[in-house]
Amino acid sequence: MQLPVLSYIEAVTQALDEEMSRDENVFVMGEDVGKRGGVFQATKGLYDKYGENRVIDTPLAESAIAGVGIGAAMYGMRPVAEMQFSDFMLPAANQIISEAAKTRYRSNNEWSVPMTIRAPFGGGVHGGLYHSQSMEAIFANVPGLKIVIPSTPYDVKGLLKASIRDNDPVIFFEHKRAYRLIKGEVPVDDYTIPLGTADVKRVGTDVTVITYGLMVHYAMQAADKLAAEGISTHILDLRTVYPLDKEAIIEAARKTGKVLLLTEDTKEGSVISEAAAIIAENCLFDLDAPIRRLAAPDAPAMPYAGPLEHAFMVKPEQVEKEIRNLAEF
Amino acid sequence: MIKARSGETLVKNRHQNLGLSDEVVLSMYENMLKARRVDERLWLLNRAGKIPFVVSCQGQESAQVGAAFGLNREKDYVAPYYRDFGFVFAWGMTIKEMMLNNFAKAEDPSSAGRQMPGHFSYRKLRMLSHSSPVTTQNPHAVGIALAAKIKGDDLVSFVDFGEGSSNQGDFHEAANFAAVHKLPVIFMCENNQYAISVGLKHQLACAHVSDRAIGYGMFGKSFDGNDPLAAYAAVKEAADRAHRGEGPTLLEANCYRLMPHTSDDNDMTYRTKEEVNEAKKHDGVLTFAAYLRSVGVLTEVREKEMEDQIRNEIDEATDYAENAPFADPDSVLRYVYEEKN
Structure with a gap:
């Protein structure tokens, strides 16, 4: 049905x-x-x-x-x-x-x-x-x-x-x-999802993307495109960004050994920086490439004018490029 | 003016007119005295190096105790602030619990020693928990009243704060919210004339904190904060208004902070001994005792009994609290979130 x-x-x-x-x-x-x-x-x-x-x-x-x-x-x-x-x-x-x-x-x-x-x-x-x-x-x-x-x-x-x-x-x-x-x-019936649990949105073997919010969709689009090139992307959606699902982050990082952390927030001090620390503490010998972070620039906030907003916001092409770079590392 | 008792008393019995029995006003006085004597003991304990910190209630007991008696102590919700010794005693906290709070021991019902002294909380007494950034409890009191309104529960939500607090955004936001939704809230400002060192004229440009009430479309009133009967009458009237669905009230108790802000403050850097000595002449603990004597309610025998009983209770509570265990250091990780099972 x-x-x-x-x-x-x-x-x-x-x-x-x-x-x-x-x-x-x-x-x-x-x-x-x-x-x-x-x-x-x-x-x-x-x-x-x-x-x-x-x-x-x-x-x-x-x-x-x-x-x-x-x-x-x-x-x-x-x-x-x-x-x-x-x-x-x-x-x-x-x-x-x-x-x-x-x-x-x-x-x-x-x-x-x-x-x-x-x-x-x-x-x-x-x-x-x-x-x-x-x-x-x-x-x-x-x-x-x-x-x-x-x-x-x-x-x-x-x-x-x-x-x-x-x-x-x-x-x-x-x-x-x-x-x-x-x-x-969306099911019509009553269901809940436990807080504090991340979710694998796509299973892959080459590169892991850990992200949340709208960026999950950017990552999914990039993964679809890259699949045609033979790159297999694993996507973990954090869903709860505090407290983080540490086990899921560690497991996702170990899965491919190459990790892209993605947020549309400004980079320094962001939630994904904490994810990077968790991976660094737990997965040193599982990594095959340096952890990469893709985020908005460290400027105060997103400007109004179209071209400036575009320049500030993380773009799907950037996500694709970062995943490809990691796959080729 | 209250005059000393002489052959024939010239003093009018004011409490009968308010419907208060002799026993009730004696109980008021007893709670005021408890607050005063406990406060005095805390300063001694602090100066003796037994407790690290004191935040004092002296000079505000009358307003606090009178206010508590004006509420329904079985039913109403209260959000007292850190000077409210008189209020919390009248509300049901014991001297032993107060001492456990000041020694920061595991049995302290307010926070098991997690918070600094005076940050009262007691769920079984419907007393909300509050923090050190001032006035944050005002919106909480409004939330209690909103919830009661949604549920159709007939109760009053009472909140206390200082005049410095009446400048905070949360004071304004809470007052406005309560007035717009006509909620049964009593906001009572204990105006002790000082926000640490900054005096009233550098805190507000209006004559009275209660003048602000009109801006919110609510009833406002100031009263003599050294007079527990005035506090009782004002709070009772505000509670009656709340029960009739007439919304919130802003009250101002005009008091004087007789001690420094805390045990870490030196008030002689910003005010004079003369000023403090002048204020002591109007000290409600003394003037109310004089009133009760003059109307023949407080006898010498009763007064001595009260003092002795309070002293014994404080002695026992101090010994108990001093020897009571602190919370287990491992408990620092407890109750961050709900613990299931």
């Missing part, structure tokens, strides 16, 4: 809808999430279905969105707070890092914050400096947080449901270019 095909954003909406219907403690809050259904329409239809008490338009104030969510979570609710763009999360950074991430720890397990913060991220949408950024690295050395970045509609649904049911704070970054670009089969 054929499964329904959903876009990435439709999978977000479906997961939210199913979780709200399954558990009355789940509610949605954020800027424009109510009547408008979200600026990207991720919460479309939920206001009409669940009412203003559970689909809450908040004042424009990100720290309150996070902080009020934390309080509601401490009461026993499961808030799903939307940050309109991940670039706008920084006013809430103290609430996320000092409060949500540390509440269980600092109360010696008495209080917890079962909250999910959804935030669209990523470039390639003519969003300029403040609607294009990747923010995961800022939160990716904060024990107490979990950071999820799905690449496919199937993963979106399973991971978002798992995030909402998780009893700790989860930041769920959704790639906004993927929202309508990426479509895929």
